Amino acid sequence: MTADRVVVTGMGPVSSIGVGLERFHEAALKSVSGIRPITSFDPSRLSVRIAGEVDLPESLAPSGRDRLADDRCTHLGMAATRLAVDDSGLDLTAEADGRVAVVIGTGIGGIGTWESNTRAVIERGERAMRPRFIPMAMLNALSARISLEYGLHGSVLTMVSACASGPDAIACAAMLIRSGEADVVIAGGADAPVVETIVGGFARMRALSVSDGDPARASRPFHTDRDGFVIAEGAGVLVLESLDHARRRQARIHAELTGYGRSSDAFHATMPQPDGSGARRAITSALRSAGLAAEDVAHVNSHGTGTPFNDAAETIALHSALGAAAPEIPVTANKSITGHCLGASGALEAIASIQAITSGLIPPIANLDRPDKQLHLDLVRDEPREADVHSVLTNSFAFGGHNVALVFGRMS
Incomplete structure (x- = not known):
């Protein structure tokens, strides 16, 4: 039965190697590394000073108001969502009310906002904190932001299972579609962990590569001399639909999520x-x-x-x-x-x-x-x-x- 089949009709990658499907794919095929010295803060007090940072193009960067109202994690996730929705060709305003859901995974959500406001309150007191500190930092901020942006009234969920959060969200999206609760689900993951406390925390537990040579060579999966991972920020969002729904609107289908x-x-x-x-x-x-x-x-x-x-x-x-x-x-x-x-x-x-x-x-x-x-x-x-x-x-x-x-x- 096609009602039980789940297909992918839109994809939005936002990563250190490239933003958008074409750049992401080209960099992957050419092994173009996104790992380089950290520039978003001064890492001089840390033992590890490299990471994968995203350069958002102006067309996807948040406006002045959104830049102040949302955490970096939400900025990256919204860029990926816009890419995925555009790629899908969906007109979300034409979808049945309540039939489009959102499931986004994150490991640590708005950690940059937590870090800066914690410093502010300790050093200067409550009035130094951002008035929007809580909604910016909460783990469901991106899921809620997507729902607000597109006016979606279906289930809005946040999966928090550390480094498995993104695929956990995709699996949950398939369950919503197969159960009949949703026709379309915007699903994926986002994290912006390149901040001093998180880089320092992972370094302290000796999880990060301590390679002191070319940053691009620090991440070495399956290598004889592998010595840890390299932390990075990014977001990946997919649009999933029931096969019936995708066929009714004559959508281009990238692939099927079979299991x-x-x-x-x-x-x-x-x-x-x-x-x-x-x-x-x-x-x-x-x-x-x-x-x-x-x-x-x-x-x-x-x-x-x-x-x-x-x-x-x-x-x-x-x-x-x-x-x-x-x-x-x-x-x-x-x-x-x-x-x-x-x-x-x-x-x-x-x-x-x-x-x-x-x-x-x-x-x-x-x-x-x-x-x-x-x-x-x-x-x-x-x-x-x-x-x-x-x-x-x-x-x-x-x-x-x-x-x-x-x-x-x-x-x-």
Whole structure:
């Protein structure tokens, strides 16, 4: 039944490697890194001074009023939403009242606003705080802002599951459509964590790469010498619709969301389960949901953070879930150039996965001159790889043990 099928009709990537579908895809294929020295604040007191920062084009930058009224996370998320809605060709004013929903994921929301106002109240007192501090900083600020911007009266939800928040939102969107609650869902993730407290906090727990050479080479997923992730800001938003709805309006369909799986490690606050069993459960559930066998997977877009433990655990999970097919499936890792955008990363990787389907090109993993030979994966490197990418498995794992796997397929 087509009523149970969920398709992607719009996509909006906002990242350090590029804003908009064309720039994002071109940079991914050419391994153009967005990692460079931090410019948004003075990082001289920190041990890590590099990140992936977004350069919003003037056409998508907030106006003077919105710039003051919203946090940086909302600025990035609204830019991605406008790109996705424009790409979808949807006239949201013509949609049935209450049939368009919003589900946005974020790891830490308006953290920049929290940081600046906390400093202000400690140093100068209450009157130094922004009057809009609370609505700017609250985790549901972006979801609410999208609803206000477009006048949407359906469900407006915020998913908070750390680095799995974006794909968690996409999975939730599919559930809303399949249940009949919504015809259209604007879904994805956004985070703006390049602020002193967050960069310093991740550095303090030794999660970040301490490479002191070329910043563009610091993010090294699956490399023998990987030493941590590189933090970044960004947003990725998708427009999902029921197939019936998309066909009625004769929409262009990028791909179909065929399956999703979610699980919890229930193991540790920050460490992945070493045997990958939690991640395996999410992957297995996603493939079952999509009706795919392991050998049906044409490509894996990995979580691939570049931390020693995470890459190893994900590899074990892939071998466990995919069996003999695992070493034969080409794997990429977008974080090698975008950095890790926390709750936005999985949504951006969903967009990259769909672009691999539509273009037949798998982007390479950057900085992979010495792949870890113990991992036994077909790691795409050096050049884009031409392939019949009819289906993609994309993984996202997070602090707290959250695991989300999505499966996208070519529209048939």
